[in-house]
Amino acid sequence: MTRFMAWLIVLGLTFTLGPLSVARAEDPGCDDKVDVCEIVIVEPGDPSDPKPGEPGTPRKKVVPDCADIAADGVVAPLGVTLSDLGLDDSDHSGWVRMTCLIAGEEMWxxxxxxxxxxxxxxxxxxxxxxxxxxxxxxxxxxxxxGYVGVPTWLWVAEPGRLTWGPATISAAGVSLTARAESVTWSMGNGDEVRCANKGTPWRKGMGAEPSPTCGYLYERQGTYRVTATVHWVARWSGYGRSGAIPLSLSQERTLEVGEIQVIVNR
Known part of the structure; x- marks a missing residue:
């Protein structure tokens, strides 16, 4: 038996036309024609950032594990074509390939x-x-x-491409742009504040007025575990199809709230 036939038997048992596991957060597949992911990060309001395909676009070679790619398909050794696999009919004419790893060895x-x-x-x-x-x-x-009766301003500090977006990535004929669209603040006492923006940072001299965009007023003293949940929407398109993927990411922080004591001397 040739090495090629042995590969096909092993791979046929494991991967042939079966759903692979959902990709983890690291190392998804890329377009095998160049073996790179084209990643474009766009800072809001900065027209100097490169667009997809323009010089200066960051590029990084990525070779994932085959089991991490969320796609149905057939895995074969490098160089094995659809014809070799007996899949060179009209039903498979539009198939493409990605490079991935099995036990550290590159496959298609x-x-x-x-x-x-x-x-x-x-x-x-x-x-x-x-x-x-x-x-x-x-x-x-x-x-x-913080103090009871004094407005608490809420905002996303140091918003960037990975904490607020937008961020764009494209590979294997699919492009995706993710951006945050709102924030839900769970105030630690059962109340929630929904803000359709990242909030306004408080600066010295602004006083104790309520936030113009996102804030809250505590009525009782205590220790509160505040959770900020940013709601993202990732819109994608490719091969005549498109869609939107929702995603939420949260961070917690503890806030102590006390009462202002007024002492009257007589």
Whole structure:
């Protein structure tokens, strides 16, 4: 038996036309024609950032494990064509391939991109490795106490491509752009504040007025575990198909709230 036939027997038992496991957050597949993912990060309001395909676009070679790619298909050794696999008929004319790893050895994953466009999009979303927000609020001094009846300002601190977006990635004929669309603040007492923006950072001299965009007023003293959940939407398109993938990422922080004591001397 030839080495090629042995590979096909082993791979046929494990991978032939069966659903592979959902991709993890690291190392999804890329277009095998260049063996790179084209990743474009766009900072809001910065027209100087490169667009897909323009010079300066960051590129990184990625070779994932075959089992991490969320696509149905056939895995074969490098160089094995659809014809070699007996799949050179009209039903498989549109199939493409990605490079992936089995036990550290590079292989080709052949699959129908039209049937797996959303799976590819989810794999690309995982590759972005979006991050939870950094919580910003008043009082701004670390360890300082908030006060009952004094407005607490809420915002996403240091928003960037991975904590607010937008961030764009494309590979294997699919493009995806993820951006945050709202934030839900769970205030630790059962109340929630939904803000359709990242909030307004408080600056010295702004006083104790309520936030113009996102804030809350505590009525009781106590220790509150505040959770900021950023709601993302990743919109993708490719091979004549498109869709949107929701994603939420959260961060927690503890806020001490006390009461202002008024002492009257007589």
């Amino acid at each position: 994953l052949w699959f129908d991109p039209a049937e797996n466009a959303e799976s590819i999009a989810r794999t690309l979303l995982a590759r972005l490795q979006l991050q939870p927000p950094k919580v910003g609020w008043t009082p701004t001094t670390t360890g300082a106490m």
